[in-house]
Amino acid sequence: MHVLKRWLIVPKLRVNREIRIREVRVIGPEGEQLGILPTVEAYRKAQEMGYDLVEVAPMSQPPVCRIMDYGKYKYELSKKEHQSRRHQKSTQVKEIKLRPRTDKHDLEIKIRQIRGFLEEGNKTKVSVNYRGREMANQEMGRNVMQSVIANLTDCGTIEYAPRMEGRSLIMVVAPKN
Incomplete structure (x- = not known):
């Protein structure tokens, strides 16, 4: 687990060069299937499109990676978490x-x-x-x-x-x- 802010805990996802698997299943930025590619080639495609390669399902065979803007993804996760916390009612x-x-x-x-x-x-x-x-x-x-x-x-x-x-x-x- 990786702590993004003091109140938000986000699972640590491997990004770009942190992905050490030989082949990965790649999903494009619009959600389209790009197939099973070597990690190096998938990383290169992500770089050409101006995005990051993010491992979203590390336990599947082969691991699933998505081409996306990782910074924007983390921001959206933190906004979702903040919204869900706002609507919780705490009883003391x-x-x-x-x-x-x-x-x-x-x-x-x-x-x-x-x-x-x-x-x-x-x-x-x-x-x-x-x-x-x-x-x-x-x-x-x-x-x-x-x-x-x-x-x-x-x-x-x-x-x-x-x-x-x-x-x-x-x-x-x-x-x-």
Whole structure:
């Protein structure tokens, strides 16, 4: 793989004198088949036309080369990649941390934050962290998690049910579609 720009990865194609195969199948600049030619002759034809000889299918027998403007080809590839990245929608996973003894009003504020994240289209990871002797009474944390679930049923779906991971009770809420 060859990196053209920091965000674009283009497979490294062999061009002109980098092609070391004896014979290649050649495709002309307009897409017409020129047949199987010795690489030297194919390179010479490309030079006469003012183009480059680019190996487009190295694994076929014989390898397929195309006569084209390599600089223009790389430019078009980068434009296509840029367009496809522009239309992608990235979803982030936001995180809200709670404690087993989180007060009612504080919990309402956190739930409001989660609602905001879900309305923006982001998944939200909700975790209840236990410290010290709170591990002995895990039911308090489960009650906090159940109240969060009850308040979010209208705008989110539980993607990952509440589950213990180490000293944390964790769940993931996804926006409803």
